[in-house]
Amino acid sequence: MLSNDSSHYERCMELLPLVLDSQASLEDVDFFHTNAANWPEVLDCYNREKAFRDALREKLGRFLAPDDLLVDIRKHIKPQNVS
Amino acid sequence: MADNNNQELQNTENQDAQTSENEQQEEESMESRRNQYTELEKIDIFDNEFLPQIDSMYNFAYRLTFDEDDAKDLVQETYLKAFRFIDSFQRGTNAKAWLFRILKNSFINDFRKKSKEPSKVDYQEVETYYNSEDVDASITTDLRVEAVQDMIGDEVSNALNSLAVDFRTVIILCDLEGFTYEEMAKILDIPIGTVRSRLHRARNLLKDKLKSYAESMGYQD
Numbered sequence: 001m002l003s004n005d006s007s008h009y010e011r012c013m014e015l016l017p018l019v020l021d022s023q024a025s026l027e028d029v030d031f032f033h034t035n036a037a038n039w040p041e042v043l044d045c046y047n048r049e050k051a052f053r054d055a056l057r058e059k060l061g062r063f064l065a066p067d068d069l070l071v072d073i074r075k076h077i078k079p080q081n082v083s
Numbered sequence: 084m085a086d087n088n089n090q091e092l093q094n095t096e097n098q099d100a101q102t103s104e105n106e107q108q109e110e111e112s113m114e115s116r117r118n119q120y121t122e123l124e125k126i127d128i129f130d131n132e133f134l135p136q137i138d139s140m141y142n143f144a145y146r147l148t149f150d151e152d153d154a155k156d157l158v159q160e161t162y163l164k165a166f167r168f169i170d171s172f173q174r175g176t177n178a179k180a181w182l183f184r185i186l187k188n189s190f191i192n193d194f195r196k197k198s199k200e201p202s203k204v205d206y207q208e209v210e211t212y213y214n215s216e217d218v219d220a221s222i223t224t225d226l227r228v229e230a231v232q233d234m235i236g237d238e239v240s241n242a243l244n245s246l247a248v249d250f251r252t253v254i255i256l257c258d259l260e261g262f263t264y265e266e267m268a269k270i271l272d273i274p275i276g277t278v279r280s281r282l283h284r285a286r287n288l289l290k291d292k293l294k295s296y297a298e299s300m301g302y303q304d
Contacts, residue, residue: 017283021282023263053258055239056254059239059240060239060240062259063154065141066151069137069141069158069159070134070137073137073158073162
């Protein structure tokens with residue numbers, strides 16, 4: 001196991017939220033997955049955070065628009081009604 | 084307590100003045116970037132780029148208003164505004180982000196204003212938010228994921244709904260709608276750094292609430 005003082009460790013922790021939110025570049029994602037394996041706590045943090053986001057998405061679900069909403073909108077959207 | 088209420092009223096008045104100004108600026112900004120679409124092109128954009136977003140728009144509106152009728156009104160108003168200002172939309176750009184920005188502004192400008200109640204502010208959340216601006220990814224609230232997985236959707240929804248609207252919004256936009264930080268920054272009119280810090284704090288606040296609930300259900304760290 002490598003020291004937590006390593007700049008690679010710091011970089012992995014910095015990239016962790018970006019990787020989880022799909023905001024990291026391909027190069028950074030590659031760097032993260034190559035180096036994170038050196039620190040069990042980084043991997044553990046990654047797995048917990050990923051599971052939290054997945055659970056959140058699954059539990060919250062989505063409210064679908066009622067059918068009459070589309071009908072109402074269409075009723076109001078007519079070219080001649082638009083100024 | 085009375086001081087808090089007075090402060091809330093003062094905040095609401097300031098917010099109303101600010102939102103009117105924002106509304107005017109938003110409309111002026113939309114007016115200033117105009118394309119000239121034909122009526123057929125407008126209908127084509129509306130049908131093929133705007134209307135496919137209706138479920139996401141309704142989901143966002145419902146999670147902001149907590150009310151089916153208000154959510155429908157908000158979505159309908161957003162679509163009417165979108166059509167009215169369709170000439171300021173650049174075809175082929177991100178219609179979903181454009182619509183979400185209008186919806187968010189409509190919510191702030193109109194729906195919050197219609198409510199006579201002062202904005203409900205959780206001072207603990209505000210204090211937590213403003214006391215530190217830096218994001219430290221390593222300081223993350225610990226929460227047993229199994230506890231969340233065993234909860235029902237309503238319990239997670241209630242925890243999300245109990246967050247202040249600014250925190251709730253970033254979680255919805257990022258975790259449910261999958262917007263990028265850059266898109267969120269444009270929708271919310273805030274810098275990307277603020278998106279990141281707000282998101283980090285919002286998730287920690289949500290975990291705190293879920294953790295309390297999990298503990299009350301017998302889960303231990």
